Amino acid sequence: MTDTTSQLDGAAIGLDSTVPSTWSPTTWFAVISMAATSFALVSAEFLPAGLLTPMARDLGVSEGTAGQVVTATASVGAVTALLSNVLIGKLNRKTVLVGLSALAIGSNLLAALATDFWLLLLGRAGLGVALSGFWALSVAVVARLVGTNATGRGMAIVTLGVSLATIAAPSMGALISDWLGWRAATAMTAGLAAIAMLLQILSLPTLPASTSNRLSDVFRLTKRRTVQLGMLAILLLMTGHFAGSVYVRPFLEQVTLLGTGPIALALLGFGIASVIGNVAGGRLADANIHVALAVTGVLMAFSALALVLWGAQSGIAFALVTLWGFAFGMAPVVLPTNLSRGAADALEAAGSLMVVSFQVAISIGALFGGYVVDHFGASAPLTFTAVLAASTIVLALLQPRS
Incomplete structure (x- = not known):
């Protein structure tokens, strides 16, 4: 999205480059609908962290194999994100967002009804399309809803849905799976x-496309x-995080020797x-x-490494999982902000790359x-997390100052 783009259709969507002193109820409703969507999509994305053991048992696969439902969601999402803003062309952005929510509904139902692992992977792949399409558009849509100078405030509310999902999905998923499956x-x-989806239909204003991205525009940003x-x-940071966090439940079961209730409590603390x-x-x-990026890396590296060293003690394990959650909560704000500094004139294309x-x-x-949890035990993925998170600290020091 270019500077010109951000000013088009201003009358239709209420865009103003100045920061409004207060948002109208209509604006609040629209932003909250975006937060609700992020909560719904990320809850589904993070759910396997609390369901991995019973899911693997039911489908007759190893925990490492079951963890690849996360890979299916992410790998399909990566391809979709690269092409999403190109494929949607001139479609109204509200129509696209509502359609993505409908896709999430169908994908989650397919995963719930899957009779074998491959159907589960198919459902998770559909979720990956919905997730990537939503996040690729999120910054640009929020900027149009609240004004370019209030985008940070709007995105803070939208990403709050991510943080709330980390509370609801893993912990509640673990409990519900024990009660109802x-x-x-x-x-x-x-x-x-x-x-x-209902909130989107009721609250989002019409969002006519003011530009059509080309794939070359996306690659030019790189x-x-x-x-x-x-x-x-x-x-670096997210590869490390997901190498370890997906397998936190097996670690707490096998190393810390916790039952389902304490594990759910630990995941709640994380959220x-x-x-x-x-x-x-x-x-x-x-x-x-730069400091924000370095602090995020330091906290995640320390918590993962300390879990490997001292995670057999339940009290210490609870504290370190909580610290890891704090570091992860920083990441959805710090990492996109860090990336978008050099692409303020092309937010939709930058959203795809993000x-x-x-x-x-x-x-x-x-x-x-x-792979490493199946071959080297429950502590190995956390060691990998610590190494990559520490690498992010070095990268923060190399970032150009502006």
Whole structure:
């Protein structure tokens, strides 16, 4: 999205480059609908962290293999993100967002009803399309809803849905899977997507496309050094995170020797801490993006390595999982802010690159994590997390100052 693009259709969507002193109820409703969508989609994305063991048992596969449902979501999402803003062309952005929510409903239902692992993978792949399409458009749509100078405030609310999902999905998923089965937990995410779709229909204004992106425009952005380093930061930190976080439940079961109830409590602590991290990350990113990136890497590297060293003690394990949650809560704010610094004139194209980076990182992390957990035990993925998170610290020091 260019500067000219951001000013088109202003009367239709209420866009103003100045920061409004207060948002109208209509604007609040629209932004909240975006937050509800992020909550529904990310809840479905993170659900396997709390369902991995019963899901693997039911489908007759190893925990490492079951963890590849995350890889399926992410790998399909990476390809979709690269092409999404090209394929949607001149379609009304509201229509696209509602359609993506409908796809999420169908995909979650297919996963819940899957009779074998391949049908489950197909359902998760559909979820990957919905996720990547939504996030690729999110920054540009929020900018149109609230004004370019209030985009950070709007995105903080939208990404709050991510943090809340980290509370609801893994912990509640673990409990619901014990009470009603993992399929019931998966089906509930379809209900969340249906609520989000209804809110979108009721609240989002018409969002006519003011430009049609070309694939060459997306690739042209990758020539900018700030964008390159921003993408690399996402790849390092998120690959490390998902290599370890997907397999936290097996670690807590096999190393810390916790039961389902304490594990759900630990994952709840992770989620609550991520909400706090989301707020802290936004404030720190506004003050100094380089420090914010370094702090995020330090906290994640320390918590993962310390779990490997001292995670057999339940009290320490609870504290470190919570610290990890705080670091992860910072990431959805810090990493996109870091990337977008060099692409303020092309937000939709930058959104595609951002999602591609996230999804490739999730794919590699889950794939490698699944391999090492099957071959080297539950502690190995967390060691990999620590190494890559520490690499992000070095990258933060190399980022150009602006």
